[in-house]
Every structure is written in C-alpha cells, then in structure tokens.
Amino acid sequence: MDGRSLKSTFSREEYSLPVATNPINLGKSDLSNKSPKPKVASIKHKWTLFVVLFVALLSGGLGAGLAFVLSSRPFQQHQLSADEAAVFNRNSEGMTSAIAGVPTLNRPVNILVLGTIMLTSDLPDAQSRPKGKYLAELDDNLNGMSDAMLLLRFDPSTKKVAVLSIPRDSRVNIQGVGKTKINFANYAGGAALSAQTVSQVLGDIPIDRYIRFNVNGFGKLIDALDGIDVYVPKKMKYQDDSQHLYINLNQGQQKLNGNKAIQYMRYRHDDLGDIGRVQRQQAFFRAFIDQKLKPESITKLPEVLAIVKDNIDTNLSVEEFLAIAGYTSKIDRKNIQMHMAPGRFSNPGEFDNLSYWILDNRLLAKIMNQSFGVMKQAEVSASDDSPQSLRVAIQDSMSQPEGSKKATTVLSKAGYAQVFPASDRWTKSIAKTQIIAQNGDRETAEKLRDALGIGEVVVESTGDIESDITVRIGKDWLLSNNIPLKPVTTTKPKPISGN
Template sequence: MRDPNGRGNAERRSKPRKRRRESYEDEETRVYSPGVGKVERRRRKPWKMILGFVLIIVAVAALSAVLGAYNFMKTLNPGTGSLEAAQEPAPSERTNILILGIDGGVNGNGDKLGRGPKRSDTMVVVSVDPDLKKVGVLSIPRDTRVRIPGRSGYDKIAHAHAYGGPELAMKTVEEFLGVPIHYYARADFEGFAKIIDTLGGIEMDVEKDMHYEDPAQGLKINLKAGRQVLDGDKALQFVRYRQYPNGDIGRVRAQQKFFAAVIDKFFQMKTVWKLPSLASQIKECLETNMDPEDMVRLGSILARMDTNSIEMAMVPGRDAMITDKGHTLSYWVADKPELQKVVDRLLRGIDKDANSLIKVDVLNGTGVAGLARALAERLAEEGYTINSVGNFSTQDIKQTRILNHMEDSDAANSVARALRRQGIQARIYRDVKLGEEGDVKVTVVVGEDFAEKAGDGGTEDGETP
C-alpha cells in the first residue's frame, strides 16, 4: 500500500539498528534480546503529568475518559521509553500509535520463567485524528501473514517483535498497512491485571466455558460461562483465550468486546477517585517512545472526545494453512482490498462514499505542466468526483487555495483535510458566485507549493494542467 504522505520508509525513520539473532526457540520464533544492540535511552526531563501514559493504555483499552481528570495527573511522573520517535506528526495531523502486549515483561525484564521478550501477543494500531475528533482502533491478529523487513519470505506479524523488538514491529506494521507509525507503547500482562483490579473489575458476559492450559507459557485459563465481574487475573484469562472455532480471530473480537466494557467503566464517576493509583500502575507496566509533551498534546485532544468518537475494527481476511520455510502453519491472510477500505476509514480518515458526493474542479495556478492533473488523480484516489482539470486565470499562485462554492464549509473542509494528507496547507476562500453556474462544490487552485510534492505525477511537457 502506498504511504499516503508520499514518503519512503527512509524518510519516516532512521534505519533500524542491527540486532543479534538468537537460535530458534521453536519452529516459529526467534527471541529478541533487548540487551544486545539496544538503542540508548534518551534522558528525559522530569514532568509532572502521567496523563499521556494513561492515554496510551486507554487507547487500546479505551481508557480515554481518564484524560478528563487532568488535574489528578499533575503530581505524577511519567516513565521513559527506549526508542527515538519516528517522524513526529504536526499538532494538527493524525497520530498513529502501535500498542504491543507482550507476555514477557517490559524493559527486557523477562517473565516468571526467566525468558526475555518474545512474540507480541497483542498488536493494535490506535489512530488519533484531531481534525475529525475521532479515534480509530485496528486490531491485527498475531498470525497475520506479512513480510518482515530484513527477512526473507513471509512470516507471522507477531514474530517481528521477537526478531527486532518494538522498532522492527513498528516498521513491519507500517509497511503492511501503508501508514506511518509515529510511536509505540509496550505493556506487560501482569500490569494489565493490576489495572483491572484497581478499577474494581470489569463486568462481562462470558459466552462459553473457557478452559485451557499451557505450562510452557505459565498460562492457565478456567472461566465459567455467564455474566460476572472479572478481576485482573480472570480478565487476563478472558483476553488471552484463543480456543474459538475461528482461533485468534475470535479472540480479537472478544478483546474488542472487553475493551468496550472498559470504556464504560472509565466513564463512571467513581473511577475518577482511583486515578492516582491507576497512573502509578500504568507507569510501572508501560514503555513508550513518546515525549511527555506529546502525551499532553494527545491527552488534551482525547479529553474533548467521548465514547462515540472511538471506532474499532479488525484486519479483514481468512484463515489459511500455508507451507513456508518447510513448515505448514496456520495464518490469517488479509483481504487487501477490504483492508485498504478499513485503513482508509480508521487510520487515514477517508470516507470514499462521502467524498464521491463532492464534485471538484482542479485548476493549475502555476506555469509547471501537469500539477493540476497530478493533484486531481490523488483526490480521485480518495473518492472525490473530479469534474474538470484546467488552468486558472493566472499562473503566479504560490500557495494552493480552495474556493468554496457552498453556503456551508463541510465540502471545503473535507478537501482541505485531503490536501493536508498530501502535505499541502491550503487556505479556504468563499466563492459562492462562481458555483452558481453548476453543481461543483469546490475548486482547488494548485500553487507552487505542490510542485515538490507532485513528483512524476504530471502529464506530458507542454500540457499545463
């Protein structure tokens, strides 16, 4: 999938450092050793707000209500992360965070059996859009079949963390989905259980008896069907259970159901009084590469949202048994056309059905041939109906502008957001009179600021539009 911002991976982040590879622990996974080739931690200045850490856990478990209790966080200090952030988004741009649930502790501490961090047990991308005031949450099944950068052939996406830690996991997800991943947050299961206990448990309707044991993982699941309040230990059993008819896909759907229940719990007023304890626990179980300033910025955005602003989905696809590297394994194979639609909606804020109702003229306001046609093609990719492509009355426009021919600004704002995804900050001007002659809602006058963004997308030399 093409990066919507037109940037290559090298532009979005520095080249990942090489890490030592261990021998296979089993037929599927190699272990990532965080102590070898570890990126040096940045020293962070003291900060008196933990709300950003609450934000990140909340993003996956939908704990955004905590951010409304801003004053409770002023006396608490955030933890530290170990990786440099990828290219940081501008304050008004969408921010994408990869949430990693690891059964092995964080910061290289390992689990109760003395093993270091391995495969990510849970992978979720949380996308915060300050313009639309929406949060998209996309769950990625751990068995999703992908290419992992730097490795041959296909593999399961959960193995990326085992091979190269959160840095390689970010890069893998970024290339798989075709969107930039700006930050990561890595949490361990023991901390998750403590947070649920502090909340007083989560009421759930467990649809079936759940029984499963895996001594190798130290995992024992024993839940009875029926409506009940799950404490931390039982909640952890619920979200880790995989013995559904459709395997990990059933687990992802159960997790989303659980997270929705957590949202409701956090919006109860009595939860506010538990914020100091929650903040302290979140700090202990979470590692992230976000700066405190970015946490506060995202926290202030989410504090203005409600539960209706959050939309969850899962990578669409199908189960398949595929032989790779001499082993026949079960994979989740993504349906790429359907996945693109989900990514457009949740992670890019693009509604192609709504965009198709907006008829747009694109005019070249420069002497550079092909700019209008190149921009029109990009708008068409996002679903906008292109009425015509031509030349503006003058050829000396420096900054791209939007002429709004409607009484309201909805269509113009939609096109403005699309241009921002192309790296263009266009101003909107009212021009209702021009729109009286037809049903064109918006005219985009392309300026010289788009020239460097257009690349080779223009037309033949001499054809100005």
C-alpha cells in the same frame, strides 16, 4: 473453512521461530543488552512532577513553572537509536498545542499499541516457574512477542477514534527476518521494527508514537481499577502444563479482576483461534472505555500511574499523553470505531503446516482509506456494496427463531440475496438490535439498518467473521414485529476467587 478443524491448528501457543538471515538494524534482538536505567532519584523527580502536572490540569490549567517538564518522556524504558527514532518522526509537525494552558491535539495522531508476552520457553536459560502459575511470563519483560497489536488513530478534525486490531498470526514480511507472523517483529527488533512492519502492511501509514505494555502490568492495571464488567460468551477452559497456562472462566456477565481479565484476553482455543481472541479484545476494550473513561476514575490515579510507570514503554511525552487522554475522555462513544484487519485462515499444508491469517488487501485498503486516511495504492478500487453482493449474518440473542426468520424475510425482500444464520447465537440477550459493520463500512451498514427499520449501527468486528454485516437480533425487534417474548435463561457465573 474447507472442513478444516481450527481447534487442532490453534492448539498450541508456540511455533518454530524464524532466524534472521541478515542483521536487523531496527531495535535489538539480543535481550541481554538492555538500555541503562536512569538514576533512581531522577525517576522519582520526574514522576513527582508528572503527578503535580496532572493535578494542575484537573484544576483547570498548567503552571508556567512546570512547562519545562512537558517535553519529558518519563514512561520510556528503551532509548531509541537515531534510526529507530526516525520511524516515529516522519511527520515533522507537532501533534499538540496549548489551549488555555491545556495540552490539546492539533492533528491526527497514529499510535501503535503492543501487548507483549515473554514466555519462559522463549528464553533458553530462563528458570521454569512452579506448576500452578496460570501464565509462564517474565513479569517485567517487554521484549517478547506481541499477543495484542492495535493501531489507534485520534483525529480531532472528525472527532473520532479508529482502532485497528491486527491478528498476531498475520503473515507479513519483516525486515531482516522474512515472511512470518507479525507478532515476531517486537521480539526481533522492538517497537521500531513493529512500527515499520505495520506501516508497510497498511499502505505506508505514518506511525507517530508507540506504547508497549506487558501482561503483568495489564493485570495489575485492571485490579487498580476494581475490575471490568464483561460478558463471557462461553465457558473458557484450557490447560497447558508446559507453559504453565491455566484458563478457567465460566459463562455469563461478571466482573473480571486482573487475573481473570488476562485469561479472557488470552484464550484462543476454540474454532476461531486468534480471531476469536481479537473479537474478545475488542469487546473488552469497549467495556473498558464505557466503564473507566469517566471523571470518577481519577480517584484511582496514584495507584494506576504507579503501575503504568513500571510496566509500560512509550515514546509519548507527558504533554502528548495528557492531550490524548483529554481528547478521548470527551469523545462520543459512538465515534469509537473498531476494525480488525480482514483476511482468511491459511489452508492445511499451505505454509509448511504453520497457521497464518492471510490479509485481504482489498478489504484492508478500504478500511485504511475510510478510517485512517490512507490510499493503499490502486487496491482501493471500487467494490460492489450492492445488497445482492453483501454477506449478511443473522445472529439471535433471544433464543427465538421466529425473530431471525422474520429478519431474513424482510432483508430478502429488500434485495439482500446472501442472508444466512450466524455460526453461533449470541448467548447474552440484548435489548436493542445491533447492526454490526463487521468490515468497517458504516455507510453500508446504515443502509441495511434502514431496510430493516430498526437497530443501532456499531462499527466493530465482533460479528460473524464470514459476514460483511451481522444483524444481532434484540428484544426491540421481537416487540416491533409482535413476536411473543419467551423467558431467556442466563448463566450465573461462580464468584471470582483470588488472583
């Protein structure tokens, strides 16, 4: 990192917003011009039908009398113009079909997910919140900048789900705005401009649908699901009175309620800045899938749906929503691959002292080719994945240096020339060693796993960001190499208090 202190670079959430030099045709930057709301009676009618429809699905089929409601889009709060709708209609082929009356995906589908945050400081006339609120957001606003941006691909032909996290600080070109951070696209032109920008950055990939949710809705959703068990790797404490942003989490395994989950997902005030936040978002997403994508969660359906309805904007139809939910609930968790758009931090003074994530187009093209079916021009050129060229980080989870030294020796003898200790140890001891395909290359990670002789390959970006592959040493590695186990101290979190 050239000796750079990232703590100073990422010490604030805000930065000077660029001003569009020419009109933006996609979306609306005028936040006062909101789409007219449907009549209350119509909303209630559609929502009742949706609940009945979902219950019918769970019972084993769809009633013919409800077929007409399948094309409705009860979650859509922003009506798209013809130009905006065209962004999501590049693939004319329908994405669902009915099998035994149940909506089913019939082709790969790409969905852009945006987690939005509108700070009161973003609106010149906004009333400031009382001091003590941990987040100065407008509760029901979807028009802010996107704190989280993910592209999801559901592919029934491969029975996989691919997730690409795009750091909010990624420097890109936004139509009508110019070069700036990608999270500004939603603020400038809504979901359509965000989708257009992401598509261009990722090799002109077609984006079929979008989902936008606000921070307030995310917290309520977690509360409705009785919280998520997550391991907090370090104490997270941050205070910014100007934004009413207050984060205070203890290290350790704990159940996060809505309030704490938002703090965990938004914390970015350490040496990794926004990249550390992306890693935590991936860890949270995997925990969410493992714990909540189960039949028993259906008992929470009425409360969950009520929250989704008020805090989401999407152009998914009911039929499409059900097809995706059904597909995801049946998929093998090992077939959920989580990537992060690779790149580097900008250097001091490189862009007028603004901090950016500079995308690595070569590595990004490889991910798009392998997991999203996109050939990104000639940049997919063959890369050197030989053991000599791979950067392999060894991350200890057992507080026993002997295990890491042994792994380094084994891999070095196998021809891996660039093996180094991870910048941080993994503070939660794990039973099974993990081979983390940091840059999304499962095949290369499996070869390293064979050389090591032990471990589970995981495709995600939670390892050392300077590595191509991170080996997270677990208890099984120590046992297999006759290394005596030592007591591992764990940090017990303090009880969660209130919301």
